[in-house]
Amino acid sequence: MHVDSPRQANALLKKAVPLMRKMDVAPTPYNYGIWYEYVRQTSPKLNQLVDTTIGRLGSLPSFVSKELFHQFLVAEEARYNNEHKDRLEQLVENVSQSTTDMKSSLKTLESNVAKSRKVLARADRAKHLDKVINFLDKGTQKALQDADEFSKTLSRVNKEVSQLKAELEEIKNNVDLDPLTQLLNQKGLERQLYTLVPSSEDDLSVLIIDIDHLKSVNSNYGRRAGTALICHISRVLQSRKLENATLARLHGGTFAVVLHEATLDFAIEYAEILRTHLNKQRLKSRNGSGILPSIQVSIGVATIIGQENPANLIARANGYLDNAKRQGRNRTASR
Numbered sequence: 001m002h003v004d005s006p007r008q009a010n011a012l013l014k015k016a017v018p019l020m021r022k023m024d025v026a027p028t029p030y031n032y033g034i035w036y037e038y039v040r041q042t043s044p045k046l047n048q049l050v051d052t053t054i055g056r057l058g059s060l061p062s063f064v065s066k067e068l069f070h071q072f073l074v075a076e077e078a079r080y081n082n083e084h085k086d087r088l089e090q091l092v093e094n095v096s097q098s099t100t101d102m103k104s105s106l107k108t109l110e111s112n113v114a115k116s117r118k119v120l121a122r123a124d125r126a127k128h129l130d131k132v133i134n135f136l137d138k139g140t141q142k143a144l145q146d147a148d149e150f151s152k153t154l155s156r157v158n159k160e161v162s163q164l165k166a167e168l169e170e171i172k173n174n175v176d177l178d179p180l181t182q183l184l185n186q187k188g189l190e191r192q193l194y195t196l197v198p199s200s201e202d203d204l205s206v207l208i209i210d211i212d213h214l215k216s217v218n219s220n221y222g223r224r225a226g227t228a229l230i231c232h233i234s235r236v237l238q239s240r241k242l243e244n245a246t247l248a249r250l251h252g253g254t255f256a257v258v259l260h261e262a263t264l265d266f267a268i269e270y271a272e273i274l275r276t277h278l279n280k281q282r283l284k285s286r287n288g289s290g291i292l293p294s295i296q297v298s299i300g301v302a303t304i305i306g307q308e309n310p311a312n313l314i315a316r317a318n319g320y321l322d323n324a325k326r327q328g329r330n331r332t333a334s335r
């Protein structure tokens, strides 16, 4: 997957958004995703499909962009990872082997039946009846065994295919989620922001919250304690979530909170409430290495300016977070 720098993303969005407006395309995450990749010219096939659809229908209906999104964007990230590919290849190999065995077994039975028929057609058939019955009995027993084996293989394969389908479906649904906390991941957050920005009126604020000295927590108390700390903060953020807010874990110990209809002053106040609440919490380490120091986080807060694009807004909040770290950590900065 390619990751564009904020500058590149900005330039691409400047091309994509006017096109979307011209086509009267709704500002949904799917549409942003598709038109972003369209102007980026990531896949000639995608561009060709978009052009053909617009040529035929005069626009790109949302069900088409949703399908293209799953086909071209999700597919790239999630659909067929190597593990799934290997499992599918193994399945096809198993079915193919079983089918060959079954075919050869049926052929043998067919030839046994033909031979028996010939014997029964002879004048002295009475002499050979026992032999023929035995012969046919053995042949059918063998075919039944093989058919049973084949049917077992088929149901194994069927079960495995259903499981693969379910796993792929889950990957598709979770492509925007952070597996550790089930909050949105960075990509999910960006998609959300693309839908929120057009309707915001200078009142969309972003908090980037980063755990202070997570590296030391990992080395002093073990990585499990560090991960437990990440999960704990995620739970605190969820329990203190404001209505209409969006939460994400961007990476490691870094979270984002998007506040809709929140001025900069309000967002700073809310950031301070979260930070001081976290300061009062202590986590106990399970491996007996003691109680972790009080939770400290640094927070960068930015409020959207005019038609600022999401990547820029996040980059500004990250810049303010760096300022909070430089000024000594465990504080909120908005400049």
Ligand SMILES: Nc1nc2c(ncn2[C@@H]2O[C@H](COP(=O)(O)OP(=O)(O)OP(=O)(O)O)[C@@H](O)[C@H]2O)c(=O)[nH]1
Residues within 6 Å of the ligand: 210, 211, 212, 213, 214, 215, 216, 218, 222, 223, 224, 225, 226, 227, 228, 230, 251, 252, 253, 325, 329
């Ligand atoms: N336990 C745990 N650690 C993680 C996880 N993801 C990333 N990390 C680690 O978290 C640490 C984050 O370090 P930084 O943010 O660079 O620095 P820091 O020690 O938190 O220091 P400051 O952010 O400057 O206060 C790195 O050592 C990562 O390896 C995770 O899921 N669990």
